[in-house]
Amino acid sequence: MDTITIRDLALRAIIGIYPEERKEKQDIILNISMEVDLSRAGESDDINDTVDYKTMKKRIMTLVEKSEYKLIETLAAKIAEICLSDEKVNRAAVTVDKPGALRFARSVSVTVDRKKD
Numbered sequence: 001m002d003t004i005t006i007r008d009l010a011l012r013a014i015i016g017i018y019p020e021e022r023k024e025k026q027d028i029i030l031n032i033s034m035e036v037d038l039s040r041a042g043e044s045d046d047i048n049d050t051v052d053y054k055t056m057k058k059r060i061m062t063l064v065e066k067s068e069y070k071l072i073e074t075l076a077a078k079i080a081e082i083c084l085s086d087e088k089v090n091r092a093a094v095t096v097d098k099p100g101a102l103r104f105a106r107s108v109s110v111t112v113d114r115k116k117d
Contacts, residue, residue, distance in 0.1 A: 001090065002038035004051055007031055011061060014068040015075060015098065027099050028072070029107070030060070034083050035091035035115075051088050072096040073110050080114040091115040 009032070012025035034051060041050035059082050069075045076096045083092035093113045101108040 001035045003033050004036055004038075004053055005031070005033045006053060006057060006060075009057065009060070011064045013064045013075070015070070015072060016101075017070045022068070025065075028064070028075075029097040029099065030064075030079065031095040031097075032060070032079065032083065033093045034086075034089045036088050037090070051086055056083065056086065072098050072108070073112070076110050076112040077114070080112050084114060084116055089116075 009030040011028055011030065013028055014022055014025055015028060016022060016026065034056075036051055038050060041047075060079055063078060063082060064075065067075060067078070069078070076094045079094045079096070080092045083089050083094070091114065093111060095109050095111040097107045097109040099107045
């Protein structure tokens with residue numbers, strides 16, 4: 001299977017369990033891999049035969065910027081759902097990094113890996 005990857009998508013969201021985390025948006029970094037069969041697109045050179053990653057990015061940005069989840073785990077799972085809603089995506093792996101979440105650590109991240117039934 002082939003893969004489309006969106007790397008280091010930097011967005012801002014209300015995320016966290018502590019009151020001080022719920023006041024202002026924080027930086028998050030997303031890395032998203034979508035398993036897709038790209039053989040048809042490779043032959044046709046037609047956007048309709050692949051995942052329109054610009055449209056996918058916009059859908060993800062809309063979710064993230066409006067979200068107010070407490071856990072990055074929840075955010076990652078919701079992003080994976082968006083990816084899998086595209087009929088061409090068979091599997092999605094989403095990593096959400098929260099820079100500065102822990103003192104003495106550059107970042108904390110979670111990765112969810114979901115596939116269609």
